Amino acid sequence: MFRLSHHLALAAVGAALLAGAATARADGIPGMRGHDHTGITVPDMKQAVDFLVNVVGCKQVMSFGPFSDEKGDFMQQLLNVNPRAVIQQITMVRCGYGSDIELFQYTSPDQKNMTPKNSDIGGYHIAFYVDDIKAAKAYLDGKGVKTFFNLSVDKGPAAGQSIFYFLTPWGLQMEAISYPQGEAYEKTSPVKLWSPKDPGQ
Numbered sequence: 001m002f003r004l005s006h007h008l009a010l011a012a013v014g015a016a017l018l019a020g021a022a023t024a025r026a027d028g029i030p031g032m033r034g035h036d037h038t039g040i041t042v043p044d045m046k047q048a049v050d051f052l053v054n055v056v057g058c059k060q061v062m063s064f065g066p067f068s069d070e071k072g073d074f075m076q077q078l079l080n081v082n083p084r085a086v087i088q089q090i091t092m093v094r095c096g097y098g099s100d101i102e103l104f105q106y107t108s109p110d111q112k113n114m115t116p117k118n119s120d121i122g123g124y125h126i127a128f129y130v131d132d133i134k135a136a137k138a139y140l141d142g143k144g145v146k147t148f149f150n151l152s153v154d155k156g157p158a159a160g161q162s163i164f165y166f167l168t169p170w171g172l173q174m175e176a177i178s179y180p181q182g183e184a185y186e187k188t189s190p191v192k193l194w195s196p197k198d199p200g201q
Contacts, residue, residue: 034194037092037100038126043113043170045089045105051169052103055143056128058095065089082108095128097196115171125165127175129196133162136176140166157185 042048052058068086069075076083085108093101116123130136133150140147146167153161160183165175179195186192 035099037102038124039102039104040126040172041104041106042172043105045091045103047169048103048105049091049093052093052095052101055140055145056095056174058093058101061092061094061100063089063091081106082110084109085111098128101126118173123173125173125175127163127177130176130178131180131197133164133176133178136178137164140176157183157189159184 040048049060053060066086066088067075067090069083073083075081075085079085085106088105088107089103091103093103095101118125137147137150148165150162150164153159153163160179160181161177162179163175163177165173167173180197183193
């Protein structure tokens, strides 16, 4: 009887801890549903749209602007940029089943013309899921896009991935990724990463 009660007590404590952990994990922005878009500031809007639409295969949805505040601090209060910064144009593009990309073209008195590498603080990249990694690389190579080494991952939780990086005309690093048979982590993880190949999950 003691053993049974002891095991039940331990199970109850474990359940309470798990419930507490689940509650802690659930905390966050009220009503947050997911990643809506990634914003990128580009040096030339026409060049960026042309690359994303005519090379990558995204679709241009809408454009608007300019936005500025010649005398006040609206731009600083809204966007944390120089008060005299001007957004020349904003363009939204839709890329397959993924979240959207918002392109900005700015002018600003303190603007830095520097594209970060992945190793820089604040560096980032955008990855596009593709059905066939070799076909994707051959296509981009044929378009004259600078591509890098094709890596197939066969060990660890990411086993099943194949990836390669490529550069936009203005130097931003992007990635093509494919995992047609899934990834190793899926066999044990209670949560699956979102995937454009299965947007309804």
